Amino acid sequence: MAEHVLRVSGLRAEVAGREVLTGVDLEVRSGEVHVIMGPNGSGKSTLAHALMGRPGYTITSGSILLDGVELVGAEPAERAQAGLFLALQQPIEVPGVHLKDAMVAAGIPPADVVERLASEAAMVGLRPELLDRPMNVDLSGGEAKRNEIVQLATLRPAIAILDEIDSGLDVDALGAVSRRIEEATREWGLGVLAITHFNRLLDELRADMIHVLVGGRIVETGGPEMASRLEETGYTAFSS
Template sequence: MSTLEIKDLHVSIDTEQGTKEILKGVSLTIKTGETHAIMGPNGSGKSTLASTIAGHPRYNVTGGTITLDGEDVLAMSVDERARAGLFLAMQYPVEVPGVSMTNFLRTAKTAIDGEAPSLRHWTKDVKAAMAQLRIDADFTQRNVNEGFSGGEKKRVEILQLELFKPRFAILDETDSGLDVDALKVVSEGVNRAHAEGNMGTLLITHYTRILRYIKPDFVHVFVDGQVVEEGGPELADRLEEEGYDRYAKGAGAASIAAAAAAAQA
């Protein structure tokens, strides 16, 4: 049983107009076996939270802590976090020209496990996982994400999730841009990984659609860099009906501005 604990997290980025605070005191605790959904309008800081947990250099933590079973995650480099068991399925996976998927997957698996996987089992595992996610076998010969469609990139992220077996998976809008068939395939992959019982999941999404396939235990609503409401799965149903508007009305001036900006974007 592991615990990922985020306490009073403040995060800012440097922009041309100066420093901008995006997360304004976020607290969240996820345990093995739990699925947490983070929902919120565009620009509310959901993806910033995901990237900050993974350690993207663009985001500066100005206050608060992130710990994994008591270990200071913020003190770890990006690769150390991954080896400690954190996995970020990215919203926009980048193409890495010239690096084949085969080479990449094996290198990453070796780094995470601390030893090279047995070649025979590994090849079999990769093939099986790819088949379940309906990824063509020839993808292993292609370069990482190069020329993949949006849906293919997302499926390949989930392929990595299934192969690397992290302790905590953070899915950053994995559902956006997917058609319903791809959404099902991807959700099944996440559910398979979750069913093994050794993983906690943080599911970041703009839409409630994916929650029909992946059942959250907790739902947190993000507005303007803060959690404004928390609850069980029923909260997602309510969001489905009412949208995010009521948060903007009830919250302070700053969040109304954020909601307005989001509406324009």
């Protein structure tokens, strides 16, 4: 299994002229699960999109290295091709574009795509008929989240960023999704950066490291034991 490492250092980013990330440092290696927690407005989603290269998210300084290759300035597709994946908090509806066609365009062999999607859908409890819909069209919030994990597992990236994957999922669905992600860490050494607002993700997803993001930077990093401290005190104990 190849070893991959995502190394983020001193990352500052602006959205609409306002600095949201004020210097983020992080390192995620193959097989590791990192969870970033933080209050509303702390820059969690900005971090996800800045890493993926969404238009409108301007990186003003710092570096994003994946296996030593600089991703700052690269197109989103180049970042994905380098091995990065982002499961969106709000997956975008793409009318008329079917999931299997998008997966083929992303490089999955046409002969395999239907079977791979179907087997991944079964693993996270996504009804198979939903795979035939145009991407995310008329899916519930929970279905769209599962669909993101189906795509993740079909594409097998080196490092996956999961932006609020827990929102909109009930506890059983969150369990199924978490099992699939943990299995991926063993299966092909997926490295995970899960971003969330809620502790309940930590009840389901085994984290190796927990980071607290406040005011656009990571103010505290610790092991899984930090979960209980966050549970008791919330974010107020952590100041930027």
